[in-house]
């Protein structure tokens with residue numbers, strides 16, 4: 001099986017011109033098959049604010065009402081996705097920008113209302129996911145760049161956390177490829193109580209860190225998604241600094257946090 005890198009880059013890197021340029025350089029130069037999933041929550045929050053709409057987040061997920069859905073669709077599928085594609089094209093990387101609605105790559109269902117109504121937030125319909133279209137694109141030499149948007153299969157776009165999308169895509173493609181999933185963000189990895197990088201994390205250690213309040217906020221869903229992928233056929237999962245991509249892939253160095 002061919003090796004495939006499924007790489008997720010978060011909003012704190014995308015929002016910083018210098019960090020983004022450096023990451024895109026490294027990503028463009030990566031040899032072999034690759035898919036990029038981007039976030040952009042930070043930019044969506046800033047643009048919403050400029051339009052007079054305060055972002056509401058619960059457990060790291062955005063409450064997405066009708067107006068917010070319009071904003072995130074414009075920001076993720078338009079502004080961010082197309083700029084990433086243009087920047088990668090300029091570096092000789094044959095990027096193609098997509099949402100989960102395109103070619104039905106990520107069918108989803110609107111999250112049912114329980115204690116919280118998340119609005120137009122999608123839970124990926126993993127049973128209906130299959131990697132056929134992405135595999136075809138990869139085999140023609142294209143590099144798919146995915147925005148954090150899915151669709152409800154009834155005509156509506158849905159907002160979906162980018163870490164979840166990365167995990168679901170990695171799992172779906174693991175039927176056809178030897179998949180390595182890499183979460184790139186602005187810290188060296190998952191940090192312990194003394195702010196030191198944890199080189200390897202087990203599920204029980206994750207639970208301990210969560211109970212002690214060392215792993216909080218966005219790191220909780222990121223680790224949940226990372227463990228979900230490793231349990232479903234993905235060969236390796238790392239959470240690490242965006243700058244460490246060449247060290248991990250080209251130099252095979254131990255960087256960031258490996259999920260074990």
Ligand SMILES: Nc1ncnc2c1ncn2[C@@H]1O[C@H](COP(=O)(O)OP(=O)(O)O)[C@@H](O)[C@H]1O
Nearest residue numbers: 010011012039185189190191214215216218219
């Ligand atoms: N133990 C931890 N180690 C590293 N980061 C942590 C930890 N606990 C919480 N975090 C926070 O999690 C954030 C990453 O989650 P998130 O903001 O969702 O990432 P992304 O930008 O990749 O979407 C970090 O910026 C950091 O503030």
Ligand SMILES: CC(=O)N[C@@H](CCC(=O)OP(=O)(O)O)C(=O)O
Nearest residue numbers: 011039040041061062160161162
């Ligand atoms: C439902 C939900 O919360 N969706 C996320 C999608 C963007 C994202 O995940 O961006 P980062 O990776 O930069 O955090 C949001 O709108 O913030």
